[in-house]
Amino acid sequence: MRYNFLEIEKKWQNYWSKNQTFQAINNSSKPKYYVLDMFPYPSGAGLHVGHPLGYIASDIYARYKRHKGFNVLHPQGYDSFGLPAEQYAIQTGQHPAITTETNINRYREQLDRMGFSFDWSREVRTSKPEYYKWTQWIFLLLFDSYYDKKEDKSKSISDLVIQFEKDGNEFILAECDADTPLFTADNWNSFSANKKEQILLKYRLTYISETEVNWCEEMGTILANDEIVNGMSERGGYPVTKKKMKQWSMRIGAYAERLLQGLETIDWPDSLKEMQRNWIGKSTGALVKFKVKGHEDVIEVFTTRPDTLYGVTFMTLAPELDLVQKITSEQQKEAVNSYVTQTAQRSERDRMSDVKTISGVFTGAYAIHPLTDEEIPIWIGDYVLAGYGTGAVMAVPCGDQRDYDFATHFNISIKNIFSETDISKEAYTDKGAGVKLQDSDFLNGMEYSEAMKVVIKYLEETGSGKGTINYRLRDAIFSRQRYWGEPIPIYYKEGLPVPIPSDCLPLELPQVDNYLPTSDGAPPLGNANKWAWDIKKNQVVDNSLIDQVNIFPLELNTMPGWAGSSWYFNRYMDASNTAEFVSKEAVSYWKEVDLYLGGSEHATGHLLYSRFWQKFLFDLGFLPVEEYAKKLINQGMILGSSAFIYRKKGTQEYLSKGLIEGVEVEPIRVDVSLVNLSDELDCEAVKKWQSQFEKATFIYENGVYKVGREVEKMSKSKYNVVNPDQICDDFGADTLRMYEMFLGPIEQAKPWNTAGMSGVHSFLKKMWKLSHPENDFSLSDEAPSPESLKTLHQTIKKVTEDIENFSFNTCISAFMICVNELSSQKCNHKLIIEPLTVLLAPFAPHFSEEIWSLLGHDESIVYAEYPMYEEKYLIESTKNYPVSFNGKMRFTRELSLDLTAKEIEEIILSDEQTKKHLDGRQPKKIIVVPGKIINIVG
């Protein structure tokens, strides 16, 4: 019998699905282990070979952990709300729910073919009402909470109201909008309900406000900061401009410090942690108040260098600030206004592309230096951003390069406060030790760190400033002007948002007959006829009934893509619970994800937002841990290898790759499926593939047409997509799984090359042959030879270590070496093959199941115990062991064969020469590597 992978794989996939083999239980005497993949967005294009890379790795680990005796949770689901389904709906009128369903079915089919051990009974889909009910429920919790900075946690907004009633807000330390007014208890109690609600909105963790947003005209929606790349939309690449709009936001800034601190406690890649740190962007400094000459107003600036306060020679404000209008003098009015309009019109991209151009206008106003009382000219300039700090900077040209350039450009005076430095060409930005301050009154002679402390203390004492920490992280905009997302469970009464009662959830997406925004610019939900809330009946009713008494209009925006993905990992623990988002029992059993696998592109989006929600739900006591993923691994992308044919300029002649030198050709991509494993093109197929090639003439070399190759991102438009179904047909899922792992380290990006498949495929065939010596399954019951045992145990050791280190590529090398050795030893002993089958099961599960059942086992191999290695079989027969002590000693001696590491250690320590060298010192560690060198570490 030959290795019939198609039959075997089908058989075991059916077996697993029929027996629900991988269903996890929510309690067990075994230790728990939770392996999670980032769930996919089911796109219409289906999967290509790059997608399952992470799923294969996590599946190997999950299966390995099951063998090791863990109760493993390994779920999968779909992030099924999103833009492409909606755009498809706009084009075709087909409801996104239908396309989504179709795509999911296709995904499921493809995933099933690869033999994943997912527990599908826990599947989640973010677009299902049973799921988004809880996304809405979390939204309402956020709406009903504020962040208490004293206790450093989120609490119910009703606690805040109690404090307002008692003491007003003057002494309350809570995260709120910058423009929140101060009031006393008496004030509060005299406020109207409407006014009270307006104030509370400034404290709620999700709130509505007029904000400057990233507006994308072409897409008709606003975008979050992490959805913008180079000033263009991440999806589609459309230009993005700034616009003021009323929007829902999440007060993620309240959690900035905890999000930063939490990174220390989790085992995530350093690069990813660093990205999050940069995104949060903590900087320590001071807020300094400057009075404006002849005005009541005070300008507050944030600076990280208060020590350079005496070097301030001017001040710059962001042009968008309201204050600019107030303080501008009559003479400068015109110039300022034209500058302000000009900057408002520039798109984000324009502004970024000419960073080097210095522009700005003098306002005619002067600020008073808080320490010297000198008059300082106030300028506006677009290098100052309204959204960071206070939107105003104190300019110290001698210590900051931008200030220096600005001052030089506009001929503003520069004062050097650093002794013994040369600032004739550029600013002195170093804050290292050695340079002392001068011309700085009481700071004279001090260095950076001392001056910082002294000046902050002085500012605080005189009331002209205070030490502060500032974060770059801005509140996350939460509304999207889209149809295919979670409805926000809010209705509007007297212009203010009111939550619908949480026991009325889910608030289901209404039917609309047009998925585009309405003619007056309202989001697509504005097209719904039945989208009003009846507070008496507590249900959705017809818009025509809106009376502003009992029936009110519902929110038209929907939630962004990251809403549903910010908590799904908790839902898997208890996916079918209809009473809670996850039960206390389930979450206290599974607690958190032990291993999370996904791409690093989510570093500043999903992976930050989800940590935020986790911390919030933890604060309210719904979850037992503050960080939801203990360990995270980023899998690298699999790149495509595009195929090129070369058209001779101006002709229909296409030259084979070897013939293009010296000829003027244009390379054109062809579909990689039209090229065989030796890079030879199927010319007839190309002619049929696209009409532009119908009349093509192909010029061969050595009788074939060879294509050129180039490594690029795998994508449909580059015709370099390789379909996993095709690979499963040709080589089998087990070969695909092993080959994807063999390609290289998981974290690394690496190019796909189908030709390499034959290597791992023939490994499986060889292994099959071992157990089928004369084409029939037959194993010897005799005791295996010492060589075979050594081979087996070497493999067990290497494979085990490599799995633990997620080094799956070297694991597969070990398997290959093992089978090559066993083949040359003609070993078909049951005592070797049986443990090897278990060892291989995580990688090639169908293959192993088949051998396992041929071995006469009734139960699935999933329950087989992972083999242990025996050290005594591992010592190589080697003559020479050079021994060194801390790199200072070296000699060679003979050792007899087949000793354990322990025995070798004893021999070395009893050796006269070793004793002499050690000279009474105790070695800390003796490292024995078979066939290699022995190190004695002192």
Place this chain on the structure above:
RNA sequence: GCCUCGGUGGCGGAACUGGUAGACGCGCUGGAUUCAAAAUCCAGUUCUUUCGGGAGUGUGGGUUCGAUUCCCACCCGAGGUACCA
């Protein structure tokens, strides 16, 4: 510019604490088997050589008995970020 990671044969990539660089696979070369092909198996494959050897892990230095590995400077590539005060 800044931050992070990386640079090893024709290619993907090995080399654990410094200890025989190039494991394993692809490709290539030769051979066996076959009427032939597929499949399979065996041998070879860093470069160079006067067949003794010599050179070699981006470049140049350093530490060390010994460096792909550690230190310094530089070059190149990938990803992130960008007037962040």
